[in-house]
Amino acid sequence: MHTLTTGPWTPVALSADLPVGTVIPARIPAGSIALWRSESGRLSASADRCPHRGMSLSHGFVRGENLSCIYHGWSYARSGKCVRIPAHPGLEPPEAIRAKTFAVEEAGGVIWVATDEAATTPPVLEGLMPLRSMTTSAGIAAIEAAAGAKATAEGLVVPAENADTLCLLLSARDDGQTLIHVLLKGETTADSRIAASRVAESLRRAAEDLQKKGIAA
Numbered sequence: 001m002h003t004l005t006t007g008p009w010t011p012v013a014l015s016a017d018l019p020v021g022t023v024i025p026a027r028i029p030a031g032s033i034a035l036w037r038s039e040s041g042r043l044s045a046s047a048d049r050c051p052h053r054g055m056s057l058s059h060g061f062v063r064g065e066n067l068s069c070i071y072h073g074w075s076y077a078r079s080g081k082c083v084r085i086p087a088h089p090g091l092e093p094p095e096a097i098r099a100k101t102f103a104v105e106e107a108g109g110v111i112w113v114a115t116d117e118a119a120t121t122p123p124v125l126e127g128l129m130p131l132r133s134m135t136t137s138a139g140i141a142a143i144e145a146a147a148g149a150k151a152t153a154e155g156l157v158v159p160a161e162n163a164d165t166l167c168l169l170l171s172a173r174d175d176g177q178t179l180i181h182v183l184l185k186g187e188t189t190a191d192s193r194i195a196a197s198r199v200a201e202s203l204r205r206a207a208e209d210l211q212k213k214g215i216a217a
Contacts, residue, residue: 019037051099
């Protein structure tokens with residue numbers, strides 16, 4: 001399954017949003033996932049559902065190199081295999097107990113998750129520095145209309161009036177919203193980052209206004 005803009009890879013978060021030893025929820029076309037970074041710094045992406053009772057794994061916690069469910073504490077390795085069942089400490093969990101996993105890569109300060117098993121490597125975004133991520137209640141078409149530019153094959157939109165300073169990395173979600181990663185061009189200062197953030201917020205509001213009016217469906 002491919003996204004509307006970035007092909008077999010979905011940009012789900014910025015590296016700065018996922019410190020060592022943490023787990024956060026994210027979304028790909030296949031549904032919700034638990035995105036986590038182990039204590040050694042290794043990334044993993046698991047389906048956001050514990051095979052035991054269906055609890056969201058993104059509500060859980062990272063313990064060493066494993067992700068544990070907050071409900072009954074079942075723990076899963078990066079491979080998805082269940083490695084610990086607290087209620088049965090002497091039991092070696094069967095191989096069949098697994099959380100579904102997805103390929104995940106980190107490049108240029110962006111975390112990408114593969115939506116296609118045949119995916120090779122995510123897009124290379126050279127000369128761009130991640131600033132922030134935000135979600136908008138507007139589709140790709142509305143964002144393109146607000147920015148006055150079309151998305152590239154990599155999912156990048158370069159706003160017509162700010163082409164020299166920033167671009168937007170888009171990821172359409174299955175709930176009708178769009179995740180926007182704001183990326184800066186070239187050397188930046190504190191003032192330029194603040195200005196770019198304000199521009200991105202203005203574009204988000206404009207896109208949502210267009211979406212509400214049905215001008216860009």
